[in-house]
Amino acid sequence: MTSASLPAQTTRKSRPAWMTPSTLAVVIPSVLVLAALVVCALFAQWLAPYDPLDQDLIASLQGPSAAHWLGTDDLGRDVLSRLIYGSRIAVIAAVEATSLAVLIGVPIGLFIGYRGGWWDRLTMRLVEAIVSIPGIMVAIVIIAILGTGLHRAMFALGILYSTAFLRLARSVVLTEREEVYAKSARVIGASPTRILVRHIFLNIAPPLIVQVTLTVGAVLLAEAGLSFIGIGVQPPQASWGTMLNTAASYMELNPFLAVPPGLAIVATVLAVNLLGDVLRDSIGRGIRVPAAPSTAPARVRTAPSRPLPPRADDMLRVEGLEVMVSPKGGAEVPVVTDMSFRIARGETLGLVGESGSGKTVTGLALMGLIGAGGRITGGRVTLDGTDLLGLSKAGLEKVRGNDVAMVFQDPTTSLNPAYTVGNQISEVLRVKQGLSRRAAWDRTVELIDRVGIPRATERAQAYPHELSGGMAQRIAIARALSCGPKLLIADEPTTALDVTVQQEILDLFRDLQDEFGMAMLFVTHDLAVAADVCDRIAVMYCGEIVETAPVDDLFANPRHPYTSGLLSAMPHGASGTPPLPVIPGSVPTPGHWPEGCRFAARCPHVTEACAAPVPLSGDARLIRCVRADELVLEAAQ
């Protein structure tokens, strides 16, 4: 159960993703260029002012003039007319070679991908062999056999580029057939052909289209290249490549000759490639992309809670913190509002909430690590008297690691795969504490031993992928504690682990806290885990705290309807057979929060007063509910 820093996008309306102004600015000119190309190719007879083969040796190698807009070549032929006729060659070349490549490559790729076994191994070896010969050389050899000329050259290119389609089709089949939806299709009894055609092929189409655009561009460049070295289109036929061949011979007499055909090639290939890029971005993942909420409220109304009275043993104080994020292409939405809590020295506060509640973002905000998509728009964060939000970049960097450290959810991805685990811990000690290489390494081994990993000296040399999840998390904890931070933020540190391993890691957290004495912010979705390691718990819902209480009180006597609902919905909380207690409905995503109490729509105790924003109130315990004092709520079991 992860909680992404960006809100899940569940907007009901979908629209093609390419319809944004910036992509249209690319798409429209590209389509125009290609349309012009096709028009020139189709209507060359009518569009060209001269016959492309008409020679006029007296008027050779002229620059642009009224009679010849783009000048004449060495034989006095009109360059503009040759350029227009050349577009016909370009279109024929692109269509012939690309369709041949698709027709050969895709069926074979689908077949060997699905069939596997010897067919696959043999074909792939052959493909590997062809690919290891430089492409132009393959084309040259094929042309040597077939002879020169446009169609033969395109046949050669078609065979050459079919390897790309073959490999693409094969790899898509190989990955898609392992997808869970393909497994589902097998379970319902769909035949292999049906799975291939109906389920997998639909998902092959997008990368296939992108590959087609790439191939068209490559074919145009290759055709020009082959014609340029004289083994593609043969003179006197007009192609852009042969025109450049001519131009190369007269570079010193009339360098302009190289400009029109060159620009034609560049413009065409650019247009095709740009279209391919747009297609890849918009249809890369599925046909449709959900649109970001376009009419999100700029700011959600809140009723600011009254400030927390300062206490002498405060290690961390967070007051009125507000965080906004901007989903890609959408308006900024709040993900955390009116966030206030404190943690005493040596105390553990549990921040409990479901996905999208803003608990992870809160943790990241304290570290100044929300990322480019979000920003802190209000509030104060004080760590041991230092105002964290007022710090400069360098100041914050100094605090991180030394004073605040963090342990993340997935230990296998939060360690760098390219370095040994020992290296990653000792780096921190060297950079942050200025230890020598030798001292840092000794301390590293000591730390690895301390977090309960046997054979520490040996394990320090291991790479993250060589460790189990539990081991990797112990390493991550060792690294976080290496500089003796005052505050440790643990973001769902046991969610990715098995339950028996989870228990060991939770024990380790408790032991280390006894030893190091740091304050802890423990972020989790699991109330039972929070019950195990926390001294106090703050329950979050839709970006705000709804209830804060000492751990024993919270479980014995929950006072917010959401806390109570969550407690009775826990697998351990509920007893007996279904129907199990439920909280009706689902968590609204950021940008779709109600105006008043955000839990009102799912609350069994809702009244009219719930329509207005509710502040967090109370003395020993803080509750965000207008009926907190009158309700008698169910505790666990």
Next chain:
Amino acid sequence: MTRLIGQRLLAMVPLLLIVSFLTFSLTALLPGDPADLILGDRATAEQYEMVHERLGLDQPFLVRYVQWLEGAVRGDLGTSFFNSVRVVDAVVQRMPATLSLTLASVLISVVVGLGAGVAAALRPRSWIDRLATFGATIGQAIPNFWFGLILVSVFAVALNWFPATGYVPFKDSPGQWLRSITLPALALGLSTSAAIARQVRSAMVGVLQQDYIRAARAQGLSALRVTFKHALKNALVPVITVLSFQVTVLLGGALIVEQVFAINGIGSLAIAAVRQQDIPMIQGIVLVLVLVVMLVQLVTDILYGLINPKARPS
């Protein structure tokens, strides 16, 4: 690491066998009788016989292949049909020009591609990113030989900074060598620089979003350190795969760009051989090129193993 190299070297053998068989059988498909090509129109039947015997054309196809392969292993790729030059000698004589051109453009592509890619990835959607992405898109659309022509007309013809044509071997004069391959290498390296820049950018953007980057930042390591120590090494993993493929593309591109600058490399040798249907020459050139490509792949595989601990055999 030695195990990795050993494994890769072993894997090269079947591939080389397939390629050699492929080229040998393809060239055997060439239309016409080679004897015609060699003897011209007015040859006697005995002369035909003699040529056939000398070329071994009276033997079955497989026997000829095995003989050719045996020769190739000993470093003998036969003799050209048209002059008594040994194929190996011709290829060895032309190779330095092509290789230095390719190598220089690899260097340019890596430097330009890495620089532009990293700069773009550090600030996505900034003007640097837009500029680099736009430049890369244009760069991939420009034919290398046309770019070569433009470079010649500007820097050789108009400004006269570099020679327009020709190649000076390194051992004759390193300075002249550098001058002679600068423009061709730029022309050749343009589109590969663009391809590498795009690859580096997307790999880098992907890596920078990984948990371990956030975790390193959370430890208070500086942005500079995180970018160049933690992110770059991981981003290079996919880039190296692309590089191996791009070197093959560059080697092919060199054959064409050589024509623009009148460099006597493998390119003109190959084109002449195709025009004349000089079978032993074509076979020899293909085989040697594949050998070069495989060596490049070996080097990139080793680099890959050095960078990516998961790729090392345990």
Next chain:
Amino acid sequence: MSETLLDIKDLRVSYGGRSFLGLRSTGFEAVKGASLSIRAGETLGLVGESGSGKSSIANTLLGLVPAASGTMRFNGTDLAALDTHYPPEVRRNIQAVFQDPYSSLNPSMTVEQIVTEPLKIHTSMSRAERRERAAELLRLVNLPETHLPRFPNEFSGGQRQRIAIAAALALQPKLIVLDEPVSALDVSTQNQIINLLYERRDALGIAYLLIAHDLALVHHISDRIAVMYLGHIVEEGPADRVYHRPAHPYTKALLDAVPLLDPARQRARRAARRAAPASELPRMAEAGCPYRNRCAFAMERCHKDVPTSLDVSGGGTAQCFLVEGGTAGVSGLKEKVTT
């Protein structure tokens, strides 16, 4: 209850094995001789940690992975002998709901296409009939009919899982394999899905094989529970007995490791754990009982002999010498019970 629907005997499943020139390498064995049975309309909960082999049993039963040896009788047909090539009448009677509702629905198909796909394959219904049935299926999982023309990416995790359940119900199968059906969902929506599954089972008489890592959750809707450890089914029995009086030490360890909602009891358990010495032996034992290296009750003979399935008082079986003579196993050892 009624007759046996599924009877798995001595099932072995392995991965990565291949035969090369007659030389066989077994690869990794994920299931090492498992036996289970499910009666018609019954729910069997299969519990274990990652790597225990519980998903391998599901994949083998669904015909996604071949069985290495053993038998799987379903309605009288031995599925293991079919080597994943199931006839249509078997296919239509075994359906599945997978863990991740974000990848189990084809992103390029509409809800209607997803839900009616099984009908197209197995029935001769007309398009209109199928649409009618699709609307009915959505009602069965408490979703409005208006969702039919939409694509999966427009729905939340809980809604997607309902769609997946609707597709699994389409053919009224005899057995549905539920592979961690709620573990990817939010706590507040998990019970909605559990209740839905429970209601539909009772209304339609479907048997479930419910695979999960959480014993507490499985206990709510299972008639019987089987516990897996490293490819072995170490304990099996009536749900209440296994949950409240586990016979095998591993089952007990699994239950004890689940955090409780009661901080005071939690603290007591931690104190007890800290008092116990930690084992540094490898997880996998080489000979004898597979659990002995982690077992607090390991005896001399556990290091030599492999315990077979023995009857437990209160119903079911356990692979542990502690239950010899039909005792209650680890729950019978009064002095060791901590909580």
